Amino acid sequence: MELTPDHAVRFATATLAHLGREYPYKMDLVLTGPEDAKPPREHHPIFHGSFDWHSCVHGWWQLLRLARRFPDLPIAAEIRARADAMLVPEKVMGERAFLDRPYSAAFERPYGWAWLLALHAETEAHDAPWAAALEPLAAAFAARFRAFLPKLTYPLRVGTHFNIAFALVLARHWAETRDPALVTLIDTNARDWFAQDRDCQAWEPGGDEFLSSALTEAHLMATVLADDFPGWFDAFLPRVAHQQPATLFTPANVSDRSDGKIAHLDGLNLSRAWSWRAIASALGPAHAVTPVAEAAAQRHLAAALPHVTGDYMGEHWLASFALLALDGLAD
Structure with a gap:
């Protein structure tokens, strides 16, 4: 499955409808x-829709990428x-001011930070003033990554917003052409945390996860x-050519899409598809795992794509993950 104009219209129509929908909204705020x-x-003068701040950020990323494609x-x-x-300097300054509030150091860390950088990278691909407007916010979150990573002694492996590997995939993509010091920091931390990992058991998914800690x-x-x-x-997944651990090859069952946490599992299927495709690409066509990984990606896509829209608890964010799964992150 590849991204088509029909996908683009379906995703963008749903996202435009919720991008400015102010309620319900979950604030990340210490009073x-x-x-x-x-x-x-x-x-949040810009990111006040789509149920929460980070979903609004990656909703904008998704829309701008679709408009470019x-x-x-x-x-x-x-x-x-x-x-x-919306993506104008005065509104960005309002978003930037929120970061200076007391108790805001962990605001949206690390998931929202990474998505804001992804959004900024996307705006730079357009002939428009949006990237220049977002630059102060991107610089602030890049600085937060540079301050946070040296003190993160242990990796965050959970399958929810706190997962550090997912955030660093997005952050590194932004930093490759913009912040070599951040690339070095990400690579050093990743090697320190993960280079010696062997024989991953992949005890997943948890009941509300939208990311695979293994993948x-x-x-x-x-x-x-x-x-x-x-x-x-x-060495990390030594039996994967034989589709073991089986948990990584079985799309998650979603029992109630009106439950926002359980609906995360549709996102798990989409994010697994994205990661399986990236892994297959990195391994190359000659590797024994590549066709297995590509087939797993297609199974997960088939399980999730029909459910990207339909209930607001998934609809306010799933299209962004569907776009990742179908089109990747690279320009």
């Missing part, structure tokens, strides 16, 4: 006094007009190790 109890748009679709003009109105780790190491990746991967 320091009664004056902090105000509507989300007053805290399919510039002649009528919906692309609407996307660009919305971006012209996101491998995905990151594919970018960090380059030509050394196949040797590391063969």
Whole structure:
């Protein structure tokens, strides 16, 4: 399965509908006094829709990428007009000011940080002023990564927003052409945390996970190790050519898509598809695992794509992960 104009229209139509939908909204906010109890748009002039801050950020990433991939679709003009109105310096400064609040050091760490960098990278691919407007926010989150990673003694392996490998895949993609010091820091940490991992048992998924702790780790190491990746991967998942551990090859069952946490499992299927495809690409066509990985990606895509829209608890974010699974991150 590959990204098509039909996918683009379906995803973008749903995302445009929720990008400015202010309620319901889950704030990431420590109240320091009664004056902090105000509507989300007053805290977040841009990212006040899509149920939460990070979903709004990657909703924008998704829309701009679709507009670039399919510039002649009528919906692309609407996307660009919305971006012209929202991705402007004065609104970015409002978002940037939120980071200076007390108790904000861990705001959206690390998932939202990484998605903001991905959004900034996407805006730079457009002939528009959006990237320049977002630059102060991107610089602030890159600085937060540089401050945080040296003190993160142990990796965060969980399959939710705190997963460090997923965040660093996105952050490293941004940093490759913009922040060599951050690339070095990411690569050093990844090697320290993961280089000696062997025979991963892949005890997953958890009941509310949208990331595979095993596959996101491998995905990151594919970018960090380059030509050394196949040797590391063969030791990390030594039986994967025989589809073991079986948990990595079985799409998750989603019992209730109206439950926001259980609906995460649709995202797990999509993020696994993205990681399996990235792993296959890094291993190359001659590796025994490559056709197995590609087939696993297709199974996970088939399980999840019909459910990207339909219930707001998934609809406010799943299209971004569907776009990753179908089109990847690279330009």
